[in-house]
Every structure is written in C-alpha cells, then in structure tokens.
Amino acid sequence: MPRHLHLPELLSPAGNWECARAAVANGADAIFFGLPRFNARMRADNFTAEDLPELMRFLHSHGVKGYCAFNVLIFTSELADAETQLRELEAAGVDAVIIQDLGLARMVKELAPGLRLHASTQMTITSPEGLERANTLGIDQAVLARELSLRELERFQANDKPEVPLEVFVHGALCVAYSGQCLTSESLGRRSANRGECAQACRMPYEMIVDGELRDLGDKRYLLSPQDLAAVQEIPRLIELGIRSFKIEGRLKTPEYVAAVTRVYRKAIDAALADKDLSEIITEEDRYELEMTFSRGLYSGWMHGVNHQELVGAYYGKKRGYYVGVVRSVARDAVELEEIPDHLKNGDGVVFENLQDTNNEQGGRIYGQQGNWIEFQHGRLRTDLIAPGTRIFKTGDQALDQRLRQTFQGDIPLRKKQPLDLIISGKAGEPLIIQVKGQAVNVASSIMLEQALQRPLTLETLQNQLGRLGGTPFELGTLELHLEGNVILPVSELNRMRRSLVSADLKFIGSAPIQRPASSRTVTQMLAEVGSQVPTKSEAADAAPTLHILCRDQQQIEAALETGVTHLYVDFEDVRQYADAVKYVKENSSSSIYLATPRIQKSGEAGIFKLISRAEPHGVLIRNLGAIAFFRDAGIPITGDFSLNVANPLTADFLKQTGLERLTISYDLNIDQVLTLLEGAPPSWFEITLHQHMPMFHMEHCAFAAFLSEGTDFTNCGRPCEKHKVRLRDRVGMEHPLKADVGCRNTLFNAVPQTGAQYFNGLMQTGLRHYRVELLEQTKEESTRIIRTYQSLLASQRGGEDIWRDLKAQSQLGVTRGTMAEAI
Structure with missing residues (x-):
C-alpha cells in the first residue's frame, strides 16, 4: 500500500463572515462553520444556504477549504431536510461535512459522495478500535476526543496507518464531559447538547456534599469548569505523531479571537515544520494575545495525561483575561498596584477579582495613570468594595483589538499556495514518473532508474527535493510512492523534474464551485430498505x-x-x-x-x-x-x-x-x-x-480526586470515591449523585x-x-x-x-x- 505524507492542516472556527475573513487572513488552511440547522453551535451567527456559493468562492480563491459542521443527532422526521442540506452543501463546493450521527454519515456516502466525511468529536472516538468501527462508514478524517493524551494519540499510529487522517483540538474551551455523552442540558433544561443547544451547566457553581455534610472548599465553587486548552507547545510532537489537522475551538468567539489564535498557531506550525525551537518562536506577546482574546486560564488539557489538581481551577467559569497584579491600596476612583506592567495603558478594561461572587465584580476602563496608581472615571468604580490584596485581570485591550481587526479588513492578499499531491512510480531500467493527482500532468525523468547499492530513493529524500517550491504558487502536498525495489536517481535530475513540473500547465484552485456529479439515490429509498423489515403490528401483538x-x-x-x-x-x-x-x-x-x-x-x-x-x-x-x-x-x-x-x-x-x-x-x-x-x-x-x-455529565475529570485529595490521578489520589458518598448541589438546591467508574471517570446523575x-x-x-x-x-x-x-x-x-x-x-x-x- 502506498504511504502518504500529510502536511498538517490548521483548522479555524468561523461563526460568521468576519470570523471567516479573520481565519483566512491569519493563516488558516481550512475553516469550519455551521448553517442555521443541524449544527452543535446553534447560538452562533452561522451562515445561510444562500451564503454558501460566495463563501466557498472566497475560501477557494485563497486556497482555503471549508468544512460544514453537521454535528448533531438527526431525528427520523428530519432526514429529508438533512438530505436537502447535504445536496446544497455539495452543489456549493463545500469540501467536507463534520458528522456526529452514524445514519447521517451513511447518507453522505450514498447521497452526496462529492463531500468528504469527517467524523465529529461528538462520535466519541477514543481508541483505535473505536476508529476502526467508525471507519466502516468510509470516513475521510476523524476528530478524536479531547481527552486523549499524547501517549494515547501515539497508539493510533497515524504515521504507520495514514488511511484516516486524524484531527485533534489544540486550542479553546474544553467541555468537562465527553462530547456526544453529555446529557446535562437536556436533563436539567430540555436543551440537548447533542442538538446544538448546550446550556453550559458545567460553567455554573456547585457545592460538594460529602457523606451528607457540606464540604468547605473555600473559594472553589466552579467544580466542573475546566481551564481552556492551549496546546501550542505540543505542536511539534503532534506533527511527529502524524496528526493531520489542528483544530481551534470557537464558533461562538469574536473575529479578534479567531485572528489572534489562528496567527499564533500558524506561526507555531510553520516553525515546527522548519525544526525551529518553539520556546524561542512563541513569544510572551503571543501568549498575551491568547489570554486577552479569551481565556479562563490556559492549560495543556489532557495532552500530558490526567492531572485532577490542575485541569479545573474551580474559581470561575467565565473569561478571566490576562493577569495584571495585586492591589496595594485604594482611594476614591483610583487603585494603587504593587507594580504596573508595561502593557497596561489608558482605555484598557480591568476586573477586580471577587471569588465570593464572580458575577458581581468591580471593573472598568482605565482613565489615567500616575506612578503605580490607575485612575477610573468618576463614580464608575466602587473602590470601597475592593480590598488590598485583590487580584486584577485585564479583560480588554482596545489597541490589540484594533491591530487584530486590521489583519482582516479590506482586501486579503492571496497567501495560500496550491498543494501539489504527487504520485511517484518507477522501477530499475525505466524512467521515474511524477504525476500530479487529479490533473493530466506528469513528468518523466530523462535518466533511467538504477538499482541502488546504497542511499535509495526514500520518502524523505523525495520530500526534501520536490518540496523546494519557494518562489512558486505551489507547495508540496501528499506523496504516493509506487517504487519497485530500491532504486536511485541523481539529485540533479530530481531538481530538473521539479522545475519542469511547476512550469507545466497546472491548474490553480479557482473561484468557481467545484462541479461534482449528483447521486440519484435518495433518503426515501434508504428508509424504505430499512422499513421493509418492519413486521405488521398483528405479527408482534402477541409477544x-x-x-x-x-x-x-x-x-x-x-x-x-x-x-x-x-x-x-x-x-x-x-x-x-x-x-x-x-x-x-x-x-x-x-x-x-x-x-x-x-x-x-x-x-x-x-x-x-x-x-x-x-x-x-x-x-x-x-x-x-x-x-x-x-x-x-x-x-x-x-x-x-x-x-x-x-x-x-x-x-x-x-x-x-x-x-x-x-x-x-x-x-x-x-x-x-x-x-x-x-x-x-x-x-x-x-x-x-x-x-x-x-x-448527565460523563467526564474524565474526577471531582473526588480534585477536591477530596491532593492526588493528580488514580495512582496517588487515595481513592476517595471508595470511601465517601458525594453529591454536587446546584444553584436550585438539587443534590446530584456523583459516581466513579472502573476508569476513574465520573458520572453525575x-x-x-x-x-x-x-x-x-x-x-x-x-x-x-x-x-x-x-x-x-x-x-x-x-x-x-x-x-x-x-x-x-x-x-x-x-x-x-x-x-x-x-x-x-x-x-x-x-x-x-x-x-x-x-x-x-
């Protein structure tokens, strides 16, 4: 079987047009978006069916792909509407659909074969065995669960088994429950997360009842609210593991967020591919932008395994921003800090932490600065409610927002290069043939291949020589090798073939939607085949x-x-x-x-x-x-x-x-x-x-270990789940039982x-x-x-x-x- 080389893809969220432009302008290889129906972020602005042709022309003209999130369960009565939407997506040239529902995945393959099928993280694919089962649907890419560590990702052997490219989340909000397995919003509020209506119950405060008594956890109230994921330093290792697509969460976030996060991860991916040290490339300014555009605290998530003491900070469930410092003293309309950071300036928004009630915190925009004092507009701040020692966070930076907006306002230059996917074949005594996949272009060597006694042509050699496409509108995509035996060809001839290739009549991605043949099969036919197995009611009545x-x-x-x-x-x-x-x-x-x-x-x-x-x-x-x-x-x-x-x-x-x-x-x-x-x-x-x-919640996060021990995982937590009966009390006073399973995963009932x-x-x-x-x-x-x-x-x-x-x-x-x- 030919071995594929996948260059990593940066996939950014787009809840609206501005976010799509921000993603493209700042280096995304693809965006994912939703339509008003059938997507897991119904509160996003989303795009309409009428937007699709223009959206795809814009994306394709910049060499960027567009994936539609179709990632909810589909009820029987909705299958016909789902079919209509699939055909609209296919006709508009959408590149892929991200699917949760297994039945809908079947529809993609049978009714809209021109669409690539990506298995959503909502499918809860957590193991190679689960991926193998899902792959019987013919998926073209799989979004794995966020709860997988680097060590667990390694077991998918993406480099050795590249048939299904793997996608992982690298930045953004973390759901405390496994995606596709959270029934909390439905159970408490008749709003299903599997239908795009998550009520974010994990971001609410809870009290812990241990053996019938309220446990004093100090200021920790947000017991199920994880910090946000930031895996920028893990990019090199993820590339080594063969991960194909790096996904940024945030279809409900601002275009400034999309711009900042996309820019930083584009920078990280390019540096990693160039073998540069990310600790030198990703600067404090980059980290500042990630924190300022949205952050509940940035953490590596589950990338390095389970750490129940760090994943959930438990002090707040909403955006916190960038840490500024500590209050030394207060006066009317002014606050003295122990130290003024260089980035703090007039017009910045700040909030003064109140862990007793995070929904009632003092804050405002800085009106002036004198020494270590920051001043606020008269009467806008109740400094009598701010005590010395209070922590301050920066929540708004108008200059940063303006700078980020400038990246996607006006014309966006064509940044993206056309990937060349190549098929390489040959054997000793015959020429080497390089063919461009999907195009009638091939180049043959003028020198015959010879049997190699040493240093035969390898994937790495070909990648190195054929990938030198600087100064051209192209970049190396995938390589399929069909070489028979160990063969050799001079490097100079490979270089000549590369130059001939890029001077050939190669077609660049155009602005028109890609035309694909339509399927004549219908969902009515598919349902009829299943329905034909239904017995008459009289046949089943006696059982x-x-x-x-x-x-x-x-x-x-x-x-x-x-x-x-x-x-x-x-x-x-x-x-x-x-x-x-x-x-x-x-x-x-x-x-x-x-x-x-x-x-x-x-x-x-x-x-x-x-x-x-x-x-x-x-x-x-x-x-x-x-x-x-x-x-x-x-x-x-x-x-x-x-x-x-x-x-x-x-x-x-x-x-x-x-x-x-x-x-x-x-x-x-x-x-x-x-x-x-x-x-x-x-x-x-x-x-x-x-x-x-x-x-309700089914989660990798163990509240027993996090709040009843000092342990990081099951090896050192002391197993409080076996010693105590625990309930979590919500805001209306209901006490929900908490249970741990054999894998130390918690379920809140x-x-x-x-x-x-x-x-x-x-x-x-x-x-x-x-x-x-x-x-x-x-x-x-x-x-x-x-x-x-x-x-x-x-x-x-x-x-x-x-x-x-x-x-x-x-x-x-x-x-x-x-x-x-x-x-x-």
Missing part, C-alpha cells in the same frame, strides 16, 4: 413485554431475583466483582445477566473487556464503539446502550449490522420522535429506558428520577417489547418497590399515570415525567 433491570450493587441484584426478574444488566464501579455477580445469578436463578462496559474505552484498556469476557455473562451491554468487535468476535450476545446515540432508522440499521441484538433508544428523543423511529425500523431491534436517574410509564401503552402498540428500569442508589427494599411497580405496569395491572403519581408520592426526591415528554 409479551420483557422487563430489564439494571443493578449497581449486590442488594439490587438480590431484589431483582427475588421479584422474579428474568433479565438483568449489571453495572458495577468495581468490575472485579463482575465474576461473583455472574456466579451468584447463575447459581440462584435461571435469569440472564448482561455486564455493562464502561462508557469510554481507550487504547490499553482492553483488559477490562477481557475481564468481562472471563466472567462468562450471558451477554454484554455495549456502551462504546470500540467494544463491539471484541465481544461479537468472542461470540457473546451484545446489546447497544443509549450512549451509541440511536436517533433514526439509518443509525439503527448500521449498528444492527455490526452484530448488536438490540439497541437502546437515545435519551434525546421525545415520545413523538420515539414513535416515529419505531415506525421506520423493526421495534424488535429496540429497547427503551422507562425509569432512571439521567446520567440527576437527583430526580424520571419515568416514561405514562407512554407504555402507546409504545406497546408499536410492537416494542423490551423495557428497562435503571436503579442507582436504592436500597434492597426501595429496589423491590420500584421493580414491582413496573412489573404491574407490564402486566397491565396498573396505568402509567397512576404509577407516575404513586412514585412521586412515595419517593423522597419525586419523579418527573421525563425528557420523553418534551420536544428537544
């Missing part, structure tokens, strides 16, 4: 419903068996107890027991899969893409959990073909959307959760359980027969009561409305009607 109970401890298992439950899921924090649980169930009942995998699987964690397999369960509840092949190939029955995000028949059909016997319907769907899904695919494929505490019991009869009429109840912290007695309640529902002995009211009356926390009742 009895099955109740599946998910247990999280031994007492709950005992309660399930004593109430006659025949289908159990077991999800223990300590998977070493799985073997004993399986043995207990098999010795005390004829019930089946399925063991749950973790939500996240990283390279090197396959030992957990082996442990589950050795426990010899009847089946496995699959929660990540990377687990499917392992258990399927082991011959163990597998059911897909909610975390696989099944929202439409096309996604369901794809996952069923992987070997999953059933699929849990996504928690993003309301009852109408569930019913529509069940009309479009066989109900026997599905299972629905009727009762649960919604798993909604304090209030939800039920879909009132929709049971309607679901039964569709032919759906598999229903789940998930227990969390219930005692054996409480578990028994809940199980018997739902057994009576399935036996038609009680109605759903009656159950809802009954559980609400008997439960200390109460029961909501659940997210199924609300449209997202």
